[in-house]
Amino acid sequence: MAASTSALADYRAVLTTRGVLVPVVASAIGRLPIAMFSMATLLYVQRTTGSFAAAGFVSAGTLAGVSLGAVVQGRILDRLGPTRPLVVASLVFTAAAAGLIAAIEAHHAVVVLAGFAFLVGLTQPAIPGASRALWTAVVPPGPRRDAAFAYEAISLEVFFILGPALAAFLVAAPWPGTGLVVAALCLALGTTAFALSPLVRQQRSVAASAPAGLLGVIARPGVRTVALASLGFGLVVGSVEVGVPAVTTAAGNVTLGGILLSAWSVASVVAGLAYSMRPWPEPLHLRLPALMAGFAVMGLVMAVAAPAASLWPLVVAMLLAGALITPQVTAHSIAVEIVTPAGTTTEGFGWVVTAATLGIAAGSSLAGIAVEQAGPPAAFLAGGAAGAVVAVVLWLRRSSLRHEPAPVTDQLSRR
Known part of the structure; x- marks a missing residue:
């Protein structure tokens, strides 16, 4: 309490x-x-x-x-x-x-x-x-x-x-x-x-506080790890945003897809408030792969639930997956602050946005192909499998989130 x-x-x-x-x-x-x-x-x-x-x-x-x-x-x-x-x-x-x-x-x-x-x-x-x-x-x-x-x-x-x-x-x-x-x-x-x-x-x-080079902060291993986590997040989101309308359309209720996606976002907001009070796992280098793995698993569960005669199993799995959205976005923001030098966090956030955008686009495309080739449940299977691969790579790269960025002499100053 x-x-x-x-x-x-x-x-x-x-x-x-x-x-x-x-x-x-x-x-x-x-x-x-x-x-x-x-x-x-x-x-x-x-x-x-x-x-x-x-x-x-x-x-x-x-x-x-x-x-x-x-x-x-x-x-x-x-x-x-x-x-x-x-x-x-x-x-x-x-x-x-x-x-x-x-x-x-x-x-x-x-x-x-x-x-x-x-x-x-x-x-x-x-x-x-x-x-x-x-x-x-x-x-x-x-x-x-x-x-x-x-x-x-x-x-x-x-x-x-x-x-x-x-x-x-x-x-x-x-x-x-x-x-x-x-x-x-x-x-x-x-x-x-x-x-x-x-x-x-x-x-x-101060301009001197920013890292030199064309790649900027993405040259840092920790930033690449956070960007990868955001990419995997986008892959799963993109697949769900295609898979859910495909399932509801096949069930003869086109408008239900939009309603379920809105409910997915509501679940994210409610769970995000609760999760922020007691985040788990506490260490951030473990939190990113754990949340990504949970998101991927729920995507695979949705693939199993989608062919059911009733849509309720899919709805339940979808809401549970939605509960992991805001915790991941929050963790990405906290991680960016840890792995970027002072005065470069906005660029770091930019890479998170870019990775998520590319992930959603790729996930949507991959899911669309899967639906055409194997039916609506394949969209969730594709996204969940891609997310699982990213979770494994995040686990292998978890040590990159432990290190503080090298100190810089120029800090954020006030006019």
Whole structure:
């Protein structure tokens, strides 16, 4: 009971830290459309072109841009501080989004739309990484900082529940591009407000603190291990996001797939709150492979449950798997702080985002092929097997998460 009270007190203390109210609210506005944007783009393009294939290709362009942009922007933010790069990114992103909308309205070729979508993803402000990195600067190490990272993971999961639903609602407006405009404006305005808030403007990283070389922080073994964990996480998530709709469609209930995926996210939020109060295993170098192994096993259980006459076994297995989502995202954030030198955490978070994005894309593709070749249960089998392989590799690399990064002389300073 004492542990729970302490944990709740940590959340309260973090969110009432002096000066964080404005950046917390602004970050929430800026992060809400992250999951909404790709869905709004897909639905808008599909309504305009009448083709799901074209819509999927354009949406994939956005994800490809995000995969590259998260790392590039993360490195820039670490070197220059968050304010100027985020403001510039917001302006360029807004222009790119306007260009995408104009191209869609002009019925340009799909390859042109995909090019604009890639630019939109590339310039999408890296506010998730900047928001998490801010906690590193304002909250001392310990339970409160862990609570801050748990808040980031839980809130982002909530946005992944609300975002696609909001996009689906707005596509029914008289103009199908409404959702895309709302998402772009929220992201740009929320990011700008975050970047210009007094607490964020005080943060400035010294360029000399960043590691030299083209690879940057990914050259560190510990960062590669965390990125691998994020990749494996994405592989399982991508397979489930394809497998569940495939199963419910085969069962004759197309809309049930979306409902189950929303329930999956709700389970993640609830379990994330409980898990953050008493995480297990306690040592982080054991926690990452253990959580990944549990996630992979539940994917395999879903493969066994999917062919059942009733959908209930699949629903139960899916909710249990969902309970492992937020704990993994939180563990990735904590691990990034451990394995990256001071002043490079935003780039480290960028690699986590990139790895997860690539994992989801690869998992979705692999699951789609598996469904076509062997039926819906094969999607979970493919994702679970891939996750199990990653869990084994994480176990073999666990020692890389034990070492603190080499100390650097230049630390995060205040203007």
